[in-house]
Amino acid sequence: MSTVVVIGAQWGDEGKGKVTDFLAEKADVVVRYMGGNNAGHTVVVGDHEYKLHLIPSGILYPDKMCVIGSGVVIDPAVFLSEVESLEKRGISTKNLWISQRAHVIFPYHQKLDQMEEERKGNNKIGTTCRGIGPAYTDKSARVGIRVIDLLDGEQFPVLLNANINSKNRIFTEVYDGTALDYKEILDAYSTYAEAMKKYVCDTSLLVNDAVEQGKNILFEGAQGTMLDLDHGTYPFVTSSHPTAGAACFSAGVGPTRIDRVIGVAKAYTTRVGEGPFPTELNDDIGSLIRKQGGEYGTTTGRPRRCGWFDGVVGRYAVRINGLDYLALTKLDVLSGLEQIKICTGYNYQGEVMNEFPASLKILSECVPVYESFPGWDEDITGIRKLADLPEQARLFLDRVSEICGVPIALIGVGSRRSQTILTKEDLY
Numbered sequence: 001m002s003t004v005v006v007i008g009a010q011w012g013d014e015g016k017g018k019v020t021d022f023l024a025e026k027a028d029v030v031v032r033y034m035g036g037n038n039a040g041h042t043v044v045v046g047d048h049e050y051k052l053h054l055i056p057s058g059i060l061y062p063d064k065m066c067v068i069g070s071g072v073v074i075d076p077a078v079f080l081s082e083v084e085s086l087e088k089r090g091i092s093t094k095n096l097w098i099s100q101r102a103h104v105i106f107p108y109h110q111k112l113d114q115m116e117e118e119r120k121g122n123n124k125i126g127t128t129c130r131g132i133g134p135a136y137t138d139k140s141a142r143v144g145i146r147v148i149d150l151l152d153g154e155q156f157p158v159l160l161n162a163n164i165n166s167k168n169r170i171f172t173e174v175y176d177g178t179a180l181d182y183k184e185i186l187d188a189y190s191t192y193a194e195a196m197k198k199y200v201c202d203t204s205l206l207v208n209d210a211v212e213q214g215k216n217i218l219f220e221g222a223q224g225t226m227l228d229l230d231h232g233t234y235p236f237v238t239s240s241h242p243t244a245g246a247a248c249f250s251a252g253v254g255p256t257r258i259d260r261v262i263g264v265a266k267a268y269t270t271r272v273g274e275g276p277f278p279t280e281l282n283d284d285i286g287s288l289i290r291k292q293g294g295e296y297g298t299t300t301g302r303p304r305r306c307g308w309f310d311g312v313v314g315r316y317a318v319r320i321n322g323l324d325y326l327a328l329t330k331l332d333v334l335s336g337l338e339q340i341k342i343c344t345g346y347n348y349q350g351e352v353m354n355e356f357p358a359s360l361k362i363l364s365e366c367v368p369v370y371e372s373f374p375g376w377d378e379d380i381t382g383i384r385k386l387a388d389l390p391e392q393a394r395l396f397l398d399r400v401s402e403i404c405g406v407p408i409a410l411i412g413v414g415s416r417r418s419q420t421i422l423t424k425e426d427l428y
């Protein structure tokens with residue numbers, strides 16, 4: 001048996017959906033452990049494309065237990081619409097479980113998210129406006145409503161009423177906006193509760209039982225290391241913990257139960273929303289990567305900012321997450337470029353800096369130090385063995401691995417499950 005955590009090693013959108021879907025094949029249990037419907041996974045199986053925001057991509061295999069852990073914030077409308085669309089396409093959700101302790105997103109969270117972004121104007125974070133930050137804020141402030149509370153017909157109206165009263169005061173007195181209707185939200189959420197209750201349980205028990213039984217468990221992170229509330233480019237981060245350690249507290253398993261951590265990174269870098277991005281390319285190459293990589297957000301449709309692979313970020317992700325391996329996705333997107341670059345350090349006031357700085361002021365003055373590599377013209381999307389890749393591509397991969405300090409276990413050369421090169425046979 002083995003337990004594997006998969007995390008994003010950059011700013012999210014690294015292709016975790018494809019990697020977790022690939023690894024899910026050998027998993028018995030797949031646990032989604034952070035974020036909410038700010039995330040989006042596109043998984044291609046055969047000729048079908050599935051876009052999932054909350055439900056783990058393991059659901060596409062009929063026999064896997066899929067768990068949404070307590071660290072996830074759940075928008076019930078989104079959850080139920082994903083369930084409905086999967087069921088409509090013949091995919092069963094009978095093995096899907098939600099933690100009783102997960103917090104629920106309400107319309108006032110979305111409204112607060114939007115109003116705060118508007119208020120910040122040019123200093124906005126560029127959130128997905130899905131209410132994620134305000135939902136986690138309520139959780140920390142100990143006024144949030146958990147799934148177990150939503151299912152409690154006596155408690156829920158009381159908790160909702162208290163929340164709506166305080167949020168409506170903010171809307172009307174601070175923002176000069178309109179109040180939300182308590183009854184309307186109570187009715188809608190009571191209906192959601194009815195539909196959700198069959199999925200709800202103590203998921204920590206389920207996951208620990210599976211550990212005891214020696215099953216393969218895959219913990220699927222959301223977003224990426226550089227969006228982590230503690231370790232990312234604060235304040236331009238999400239309000240949760242995309243890093244590996246969070247798998248434990250969200251799933252309710254101890255750190256001694258984790259065997260392996262795999263970080264997913266693209267062969268280049270992307271970022272959506274505002275905030276620093278040292279290797280960003282505001283030129284034709286950046287546009288070309290966006291076009292070839294289809295770099296538009298799964299959740300918001302926003303064009304992603306594109307740039308070269310950043311080895312400083314890669315090394316940082318290895319350290320913060322204790323990565324054993326990297327999975328490098330979208331190598332095929334770089335095909336056809338005359339020259340490919342990797343950032344190996346940052347030049348800050350004439351000195352080379354090898355570690356990612358905490359200060360955004362210092363970061364804004366950092367100039368990437370690049371190593372350049374010749375590109376390749378071949379179409380690599382049909383290649384399944386490392387040795388068959390063009391020599392230039394292998395050189396590039398070797399250097400990425402060397403700079404980050406971990407081996408590359410998996411290379412993505414296209415969006416399909418099969419378009420994968422494995423350099424290590426068994427990742428469990």
Ligand code: IMP
Binds near residue numbers: 238
């Ligand atoms: P929030 O999570 O909606 O509060 O957004 C905070 C920051 O995280 C913004 O820069 C978003 O663009 C970014 N973000 C949130 N979810 C994702 C994701 O799944 N992929 C990439 N960026 C994300």
